[in-house]
Amino acid sequence: MSSVLDLDAEVLRSYLDEVTAWIAQQAGDRPVRHILDLGTGTGAGAFALLRRFPAATVTAVDADPAMLHRLAGRARELGLHDRVRPVAADLDDAWPDVEQADLVWASASLHHLAEPVRVLESVRATLAPGGVLAVMELSGMPWFLPESADPAERALEARTQELQAQARAEHLPHMGANWRHLLEKAGFTVTERVxxxxxxxxxxxxxxxxxxxxxxxVGEQLGDRLTSDERQALERLLAGLRQRDDLVIRTTRTALIGSQPAS
Ligand SMILES: C[S@@+](CC[C@H](N)C(=O)[O-])C[C@H]1O[C@@H](n2cnc3c(N)ncnc32)[C@H](O)[C@@H]1O
Structure with missing residues (x-):
C-alpha cells in the first residue's frame, strides 16, 4: 500500500500541486501556520502542503505506525523533519490531542472511517476561525489500458474494476460517498472541483x-473473487507490463474545500 501511495504522489504530482494552489487561493490572505493531515499515509499531501505553505508545520495523523515510520524517514530525507510531527491515532477511537489548525487536509482517508461525519464535526471544532478543510476523495483505482489495447485485456481490467467496486461496497461503504453532502451535514460551506x-x-x-x-x-486483494482463467490472464498482463509503452492513466479525483465563518 505505501509504495502505491508514493508512486501515486510522484506520478500525479502536478494534480496535487494544482489542488494545493487552489487551497492557497481559497485561504486568501489568511496565514497558514499549522496544518493537520488526517490519515496522512506516507505524507504525500503533507509534503505538497509544506511546499505550498513555507511557514507552516504539519501534524500528520495516522492509525498505522508503519506509514508514520515511512513518513518520518522521508521527512528527514527532504530536510523537513522539524516541520512534521507524526501522531499515531485511530480516528475511529477518539479525536487526538492536537492544537488548533489553520488548514485540515484529508486525502483518500475519510472513506476509511466508520463515522466520517463525527470526525468532520471534530475537525470543525479544531479549525481556527476562518480556517479551511480540504478533502480529496476518489471512487476507485485508475485505469491503465488504452483504447487500442487487446479487447480481452480491456475486458479483464473492466472485470477487476467491477470486482473491486463490489469488495469496496462490503469493506469501505463510504468510498464514493456524496462528500459535499457529508461536509455540509457537519456544518461546512462547500466548494467542489472534479x-x-x-x-x-x-x-x-x-x-x-x-x-x-x-x-x-488487485491480484492480491481479489484473490478467489477471480476465476482461475482470470487470475492467469492477470498474471500474464502483469508479466508483460514493464515492457509496454502504450499504458495510460485515467482517473477522477474530487477536491472539496469546506469553510466556516471567520468568527
Ligand atoms: C488511502 S491512504 C491515503 C494516504 C494519504 N492521505 C494519501 O493521500 O496518500 C488512507 C490512510 O488512512 C489511514 N487510516 C485509515 N483509517 C484510519 C483511522 N481510523 N484513523 C487514522 N488513520 C486511518 C490509513 O492507515 C492510510 O494511511
Missing part, C-alpha cells in the same frame, strides 16, 4: 511502476 486526470502514453518509469503496483495489489 479533477479528470489523464496521463498519456508513454508513461514515465514511475507511471509504469504505479500500474504494476496497482495491478499486483
Amino acid at each position: 479533477l479528470d486526470i489523464a496521463v498519456d502514453a508513454p508513461l514515465p518509469p514511475a507511471g509504469v511502476e504505479y500500474a504494476a503496483a496497482v495491478f499486483g495489489r
Whole structure:
C-alpha cells in the first residue's frame, strides 16, 4: 500500500500541486501556520502542503505506525523533519490531542472511517476561525489500458474494476460517498472541483511502476473473487507490463474545500 501511495504522489504530482494552489487561493490572505493531515499515509499531501505553505508545520495523523515510520524517514530525507510531527491515532477511537489548525487536509482517508461525519464535526471544532478543510476523495483505482489495447485485456481490467467496486461496497461503504453532502451535514460551506486526470502514453518509469503496483495489489486483494482463467490472464498482463509503452492513466479525483465563518 505505501509504495502505491508514493508512486501515486510522484506520478500525479502536478494534480496535487494544482489542488494545493487552489487551497492557497481559497485561504486568501489568511496565514497558514499549522496544518493537520488526517490519515496522512506516507505524507504525500503533507509534503505538497509544506511546499505550498513555507511557514507552516504539519501534524500528520495516522492509525498505522508503519506509514508514520515511512513518513518520518522521508521527512528527514527532504530536510523537513522539524516541520512534521507524526501522531499515531485511530480516528475511529477518539479525536487526538492536537492544537488548533489553520488548514485540515484529508486525502483518500475519510472513506476509511466508520463515522466520517463525527470526525468532520471534530475537525470543525479544531479549525481556527476562518480556517479551511480540504478533502480529496476518489471512487476507485485508475485505469491503465488504452483504447487500442487487446479487447480481452480491456475486458479483464473492466472485470477487476467491477470486482473491486463490489469488495469496496462490503469493506469501505463510504468510498464514493456524496462528500459535499457529508461536509455540509457537519456544518461546512462547500466548494467542489472534479479533477479528470489523464496521463498519456508513454508513461514515465514511475507511471509504469504505479500500474504494476496497482495491478499486483488487485491480484492480491481479489484473490478467489477471480476465476482461475482470470487470475492467469492477470498474471500474464502483469508479466508483460514493464515492457509496454502504450499504458495510460485515467482517473477522477474530487477536491472539496469546506469553510466556516471567520468568527
Ligand atoms: C488511502 S491512504 C491515503 C494516504 C494519504 N492521505 C494519501 O493521500 O496518500 C488512507 C490512510 O488512512 C489511514 N487510516 C485509515 N483509517 C484510519 C483511522 N481510523 N484513523 C487514522 N488513520 C486511518 C490509513 O492507515 C492510510 O494511511
